[in-house]
Amino acid sequence: MPKQLLDVILYYIDFHTPTASRPTDYRKTIFIFLSNTGAKSIINLAEKNYRSSIKRENFNILEFQQALSNASSNEEGGLQSASLIDRHLVTFFVPFLPLKREHIRVCISRQLAIVLEHDEYEYELSVDDIINSVINLIEFTRASSSSLEYSLSGCKKVQQKLHYIFESMQSALKKTKKKLYDSDDLL
Structure with missing residues (x-):
């Protein structure tokens, strides 16, 4: 994010008391900034916990917050x-x-349930085959010194990849039907 953009936002979140010239009080406004800043620090800390046999549910969130704070500043x-x-x-x-x-895999399963509930795709693959097809399209990175792999984009691309698989299946199904139709004409 360009530094100039943050300076514009500063007006809204800096501490000030409402006055006649600035009647709106923005002190209760919430700004959420999403960024990949600190991703390496977070992955390194997760890997350290993994090597120490600490379960994900037991990670010390304060350590991750501190790592993110340091990374975002530096x-x-x-x-x-x-x-x-x-x-x-x-x-x-x-x-x-x-x-x-x-x-x-859980993200894919949830998104697949939504798609199957609302859309009417014709397909011949099992749910497991669909999930495996989608997961093969997701990019993973290996943590530095272990076999631990993490998704580069989290669950952000799951929906698009799932629709790509369904569109590919639809296209293949149409080609198969066309071939069958064309072969019937020959008889």
Whole structure:
């Protein structure tokens, strides 16, 4: 995010008392900034916990928040040298933990249930085959020194990849039907 954009937002979130010239009180406004800043720090910390046999449910969230806070202040392109940091205007850093294949599988299953409930695709693959087809399209990165793999995009691309699989199946089904129709004409 360009630093200039953060400076524009600063007007709205900096502490000030409403006056006649500034009648609106923005102090109760919530701004949410989503970023990949700190992703490496979060993955390294998750990997450290994994090697220490700490279950994901037992991760110390404060460690992740601190790692994210440090990374956002120090990483190029983060909030480095932003007035938001200098003036201590960021209330919380909320880390999104990296997702493993099993988590992505759950995302796919949920999205598939929604699609099957609302859309009427013709397909011949089983639910497991569809899930496996989608998961094969998702990019994963391997943590530095282990066999641990994390999704590069979390669950963000699941819906698009699922629709791609369904569209591919529809296209293949149409080609098969056309071939059958064309072969019937020959008889």
